[in-house]
Amino acid sequence: MRVIFLNMPGRLLRRLLAIVLALTLAGLAFFSWEEIQELLPASAGHANPVFQVDTQKPLVALTVNVAWGEEFLSDLLAALRAEGAKATFFMVGDWMRQFPALTKEIAAAGHELGNHTWYHPHPTKISSEELKKEIQRTEELLLKLTGKKSVLFAPPYGEWNKEVVAVAGELGYRTIMWSVDTVDWERPPADVIVERALANIQPGWIVLMHPTQPTAEALPRILKGLKEKGLKPVTVSELLANGR
Numbered sequence: 001m002r003v004i005f006l007n008m009p010g011r012l013l014r015r016l017l018a019i020v021l022a023l024t025l026a027g028l029a030f031f032s033w034e035e036i037q038e039l040l041p042a043s044a045g046h047a048n049p050v051f052q053v054d055t056q057k058p059l060v061a062l063t064v065n066v067a068w069g070e071e072f073l074s075d076l077l078a079a080l081r082a083e084g085a086k087a088t089f090f091m092v093g094d095w096m097r098q099f100p101a102l103t104k105e106i107a108a109a110g111h112e113l114g115n116h117t118w119y120h121p122h123p124t125k126i127s128s129e130e131l132k133k134e135i136q137r138t139e140e141l142l143l144k145l146t147g148k149k150s151v152l153f154a155p156p157y158g159e160w161n162k163e164v165v166a167v168a169g170e171l172g173y174r175t176i177m178w179s180v181d182t183v184d185w186e187r188p189p190a191d192v193i194v195e196r197a198l199a200n201i202q203p204g205w206i207v208l209m210h211p212t213q214p215t216a217e218a219l220p221r222i223l224k225g226l227k228e229k230g231l232k233p234v235t236v237s238e239l240l241a242n243g244r
Helices: 008-027 033-039 070-083 093-098 099-106 128-146 162-170 188-197 211-230 236-241
Strands: 058-066 088-091 112-115 206-209 232-233
Touching: 008 206, 033 188, 058 070, 058 236, 070 211, 088 093, 093 128, 099 112, 099 128, 112 128, 128 162, 188 206, 188 211, 188 232, 211 232, 211 236
Parallel strands: 058 088, 058 206, 058 232, 088 112
Antiparallel strands: none
């Protein structure tokens, strides 16, 4: 690329640059924040996963990784609905293939659906090309079932490295982790899950859960506890949008 230096007074050059900047900002005004994000590579400025969000607002995000546990999802949805709360569900593609109606029900309830690969492999133990296919295949089905493309990716087993984040970023995804792991997949008593979720919760934190029976029992109490602490549960995207 040739760079042409304009031979003009500094004041005139600064004025010209200001006009160019104003026109650029005016053009971006026609796009929503979500549309602007889609225009930019997700990997730009996002070389690491998101563990929590720096925010001044009293918001936290609840996430549910879905690869099994379909028998408990209705109870989770009912608890969220009763409190008017929203969550982000990270979906495994092969699970969605088996339960398309339940996938649509989650989306219809206003919750956010993210990408959790197709077969739930160990992402750091497969090739970049295999991971890319896992994400893309899940994306295609998610788009077909809900009409929306996800922009969030949760790596299975919480395994990540720079290569995993880069592959997700090239496909337009932010890689999302968690601040609080309830470890509910071990199915501890509901009291333990509630304690883990609420003990040190802070604005901007992300809470990880799974669809299990004790989680279904714990969720109404978690939501009540968040309300008592003055914290509002939102989707991951909403939390990101309110970051500093």
